[in-house]
Structures are given as structure tokens and as C-alpha cells.
Amino acid sequence: xxxxxxxxxxxxxxxxxxxxxxxxxxxxxxxxxxxxxxxxxxxxxxxxxxxxxxxxxxxxxxxxxxxxxxxxxxxxxxxxxxxxxxxxxxxxxxxxxxxxxxxxxxxxxxxxxxxxxxxxxxxxxxxxxxxxxxxxxxxxxxxxxxxxxxxxxxxxxxxxxxxxxxxxxxxxxxxxxxxxxxxxxxxxxxxxxxxxxxxxxxxxxxxxxxxxxxxxxxxxxxxxxxxxxxxxxxxxxxxxxxxxxxxxxxxxxxxxxxxxxxxxxxxx
Amino acid sequence: xxxxxxxxxxxxxxxxxxxxxxxxxxxxxxxxxxxxxxxxxxxxxxxxxxxxxxxxxxxxxxxxxxxxxxxxxxxxxxxxxxxxxxxxxxxxxxxxxxxxxxxxxxxxxxxxxxxxxxxxxxxxxxxxxxxxxxxxxxxxxxxxxxxxxxxxxxxxxxxxxxxxxxxxxxxxxxxxxxxxxxxxxxxxxxxxxxxxxxxxx
Numbered sequence: 001x002x003x004x005x006x007x008x009x010x011x012x013x014x015x016x017x018x019x020x021x022x023x024x025x026x027x028x029x030x031x032x033x034x035x036x037x038x039x040x041x042x043x044x045x046x047x048x049x050x051x052x053x054x055x056x057x058x059x060x061x062x063x064x065x066x067x068x069x070x071x072x073x074x075x076x077x078x079x080x081x082x083x084x085x086x087x088x089x090x091x092x093x094x095x096x097x098x099x100x101x102x103x104x105x106x107x108x109x110x111x112x113x114x115x116x117x118x119x120x121x122x123x124x125x126x127x128x129x130x131x132x133x134x135x136x137x138x139x140x141x142x143x144x145x146x147x148x149x150x151x152x153x154x155x156x157x158x159x160x161x162x163x164x165x166x167x168x169x170x171x172x173x174x175x176x177x178x179x180x181x182x183x184x185x186x187x188x189x190x191x192x193x194x195x196x197x198x199x200x201x202x203x204x205x206x207x208x209x210x211x212x213x214x215x216x217x218x219x220x221x222x223x224x225x226x227x228x229x230x231x232x233x234x235x236x237x238x239x240x241x242x243x244x245x246x247x248x249x250x251x252x253x254x255x256x257x258x259x260x261x262x263x264x265x266x267x268x
Numbered sequence: 269x270x271x272x273x274x275x276x277x278x279x280x281x282x283x284x285x286x287x288x289x290x291x292x293x294x295x296x297x298x299x300x301x302x303x304x305x306x307x308x309x310x311x312x313x314x315x316x317x318x319x320x321x322x323x324x325x326x327x328x329x330x331x332x333x334x335x336x337x338x339x340x341x342x343x344x345x346x347x348x349x350x351x352x353x354x355x356x357x358x359x360x361x362x363x364x365x366x367x368x369x370x371x372x373x374x375x376x377x378x379x380x381x382x383x384x385x386x387x388x389x390x391x392x393x394x395x396x397x398x399x400x401x402x403x404x405x406x407x408x409x410x411x412x413x414x415x416x417x418x419x420x421x422x423x424x425x426x427x428x429x430x431x432x433x434x435x436x437x438x439x440x441x442x443x444x445x446x447x448x449x450x451x452x453x454x455x456x457x458x459x460x461x462x463x464x465x466x467x468x469x
Contacts, residue, residue, distance in 0.1 A: 001389070001390045001392065001406070001428065001429045002389070002429070002430075003387050003388070003389045003411075003430055004387060004389065004408070005387075006387050006388070041454070046387065046388055068283070071281075072283070072287045075284065075291075075452060075454050075455075075457060075458060076410075076452060076454060077410055077412075077452050095281070095283070097283040097284055097287075098281065099281055099284075099412075099452065121316070122318060123384070124384050124386065124412040124413070125316065183384055183386070212377075212382055213382055213384070214382045214384070214386050214387075237382060238387070267388040267408045
């Protein structure tokens with residue numbers, strides 16, 4: 001009897017539709033997020049993340065509608081991110097049926113959003129998403145991370161979808177997020193995102209070892225063993241993936257079966 | 269149709285509980301009206317967040333919940349279950365509804381063990397009970413919590429292990445509590461809600 005490791009499919013939404021195409025939904029446009037989430041639910045997904053990449057005020061109603069429809073059908077934990085800048089945004093999304101909200105750029109710009117959100121809605125509701133990138137300009141105040149090839153770097157938090165460096169040390173930021181009441185950290189490395197070469201193990205392991213809250217690894221998964229590496233060498237509590245599921249490379253069930261044969265506790 | 273009052277005291281995601289009960293065949297209402305609560309056939313006390321804030325926000329509804337719990341079945345979920353206990357050590361020491369004996373404690377700090385206990389873990393049935401009718405000896409359910417209820421074996425329906433063994437479902441007379449979220453636990457959770465509705469005569 002142990003807490004199982006979670007597999008979390010992530011759906012990127014634009015104007016209320018899934019942006020990336022899928023193999024297993026033969027739809028003319030990208031697909032209905034609730035239908036797709038239902039499919040992942042049947043495959044054994046442990047949670048579902050909806051990321052609103054439109055994230056404009058005008059589109060707020062669209063994401064609310066998606067969350068409501070998903071919550072009415074799924075009976076599965078739902079996390080929603082994208083464009084959440086204020087407690088009111090959180091309230092609306094949680095009332096619509098989400099269990100957690102994920103904040104990224106807005107938390108960097110105003111860290112009190114984490115503490116205010118945690119106080120009002122509970123720490124378990126607040127996921128701090130962070131995008132990070134390697135920086136090789138070393139200095140003593142940075143948390144230095146060793147890479148497998150022997151080089152050393154520190155990881156810098158980047159915002160606006162990875163386009164803007166902040167000068168903030170990722171490990172220090174993860175610790176601050178925890179101390180401000182974040183319930184979970186969703187870590188995406190810009191080094192590995194989209195590469196299909198596997199998660200960024202050094203930073204995932206470093207952050208997971210430094211904080212006492214769960215860490216979700218994200219970015220770069222391409223093979224079944226990459227999930228295994230994320231949980232073992234990366235010490236992640238959950239692994240998130242998008243394209244490998246959307247394009248039908250493998251199902252959530254296949255991932256979990258593979259993990260189970262390699263001794264990782266999963267819910268099958 | 270059996271009328272279930274879901275107590276709305278301003279916290280959390282009530283929509284999934286509502287839809288889950290509706291799916292399980294109940295006439296559910298989200299309400300803070302003492303009269304509606306008093307006339308219901310069963311009561312659900314949901315909740316996420318902190319203990320003291322939860323008790324404060326429950327406020328005047330405390331008396332209504334206590335009175336109704338003597339008449340009809342009550343199901344506390346997550347923080348709603350913890351509030352059924354005598355007391356909690358979350359941010360000080362605070363009194364609960366004292367419907368089930370015992371106290372709410374923080375998970376001890378153990379290196380490498382994350383708190384909150386977040387994700388899918390198993391419940392082991394410790395005592396046969398209609399609430400778990402049709403359940404195998406162990407099932408996966410979804411948990412999110414940093415505190416746990418410590419009660420006696422006679423009030424423990426299921427146990428779960430994370431850092432330490434704890435009571436994941438409790439009962440005293442017709443008052444029930446579950447630490448996990450049945451409304452987020454897929455088909456297993458819906459079955460539990462159906463069983464709760466069936467408990468109501």
C-alpha cells in the first residue's frame with residue numbers, strides 16, 4: 001500500500017479547442033477538450049491539466065465552460081492554468097469545478113499571489129508552474145547543478161512562455177514558492193521541452209530533493225523509459241506529457257503498464 | 269428521490285460533489301439554508317482548505333449540522349471529515365464538531381516524504397460496512413491532505429498508509445467521514461456516493 005506515481009496528460013487549449021492534433025480522434029479540427037480528457041480518463045490518467053494558451057480576458061468564459069463540462073463528466077482531479085492573474089480568476093475556475101489552479105508568469109511578477117491564493121483556497125489548490133533554462137555564467141550565490149557530461153550550470157526561471165529570462169535562480173524560486181504556500185510544483189525545462197530526449201533530470205532531481213511538496217516533471221518525454229527515468233533519477237512525484245499522448249504514440253495505460261513492470265507503483 | 273443537502277459554507281469545489289450525487293441518483297442541493305438542511309434526507313459536508321477557517325465559515329450552521337446528524341446520515345469529505353472530529357492541531361488547537369471521537373494531526377516530517385499526501389492511494393477495508401458495499405478489500409482513491417484523523421479502531425472503516433497508517437474512512441452511528449475525495453475518484457468514488465444514498469431509508 002503506497003502512494004502511486006501519477007501520469008498527467010496536458011491539453012493545450014486555444015479558443016476552447018485542443019491545439020495539437022491527435023491520431024485517435026478523427027476530427028476535422030483539433031478536437032474537443034472534454035472528449036479528449038474523457039479518452040485519457042478511460043486510459044487511466046490520474047489527473048488532467050488544461051492549459052489555456054489564449055489566456056485573454058475575452059476568452060475567460062470559454063475555459064470556464066470547458067472546465068464545467070469536464071467536471072460534470074470526469075470525476076477526476078482537474079488542474080487549470082493560463083492567464084490566471086488574480087484571486088478572482090482562481091475563484092471562478094475553482095467554482096467551475098477545477099481542483100487546482102496553476103500560476104506561472106503572474107506568480108513571478110507578484111509572488112504574493114501564491115500566498116494569497118493558498119490562504120483563501122488552501123495550499124492544495126495552488127500549483128506553481130515554472131519554466132527553467134540552463135545558465136552557464138556561474139557565480140557563488142547561485143545553486144550550481146552538475147550535468148551528466150561534467151559541466152556545471154545554474155537554472156534560471158524564464159517567463160512569458162520561455163521568452164524572457166528573469167535572473168531568478170530556479171531552486172531558490174521553488175523554495176520560495178513552497179514557503180509561500182504552493183501545494184505542488186510543475187517544472188518544465190526549456191532545454192528538453194519538445195526534444196523527445198527525456199526530462200531534464202538534473203534540475204528535476206535537484207528541486208525535488210530541496211522541497212517538501214510534490215514535483216511534476218514536464219518537457220521532453222519521448223519514450224516509455226523517459227517516464228521511468230523521471231520517477232527514479234529525477235525523483236518526480238508525477239510526470240506530465242502532451243504530444244506523446246495526443247499523437248497516439250502511446251496510451252496512458254501503456255505508460256503505466258511499462259512502469260509497473262519496472263517496479264514503479266502506479267494505479268492500473 | 270432522496271434529498272441530499274450539500275452544505276455550502278464558502279469553500280471549495282462543490283460542483284463535482286453535486287454532479288456525483290446527481291449521477292448516483294440523488295436530488296442534491298447546494299445550500300446554506302438551515303431549513304433546507306433540516307428537511308434533507310441526508311447531508312454532505314464537503315471541504316478543502318484549513319481547519320480553523322472551515323469551522324469559522326461553517327459558523328451558525330454548526331448547530332444545524334449537529335441537530336441533523338442525530339436524525340439523518342451525514343457524510344463528511346476531506347476537511348469535512350476532519351471537522352467531524354473532536355479537535356485539530358492545524359495552526360494551533362481548534363475544536364471540531366465532536367461527532368466522531370479523536371483528533372486531527374499533522375503528518376510527521378520524514379525526509380523524502382512529500383506533504384501534502386497528494387494522489388491515488390489504496391484504502392483497506394477494516395470493518396464491513398454498507399458504505400463500502402461491493403468494494404474489493406483494497407481500492408484506489410484520490411487524496412489531497414496534509415493532516416489526518418486519529419481515531420479508535422472501532423470508528424475506523426478503512427485504513428491507508430502514508431508516512432504512518434491513518435483512518436481514511438470513519439464512522440460513528442450514522443455519521444460517516446472519508447478523507448479522500450469520492451467525487452474525484454472515478455467509478456470507485458461514484459459507487460461510494462451511491463452506497464451513501466442507499467444508506468438513507
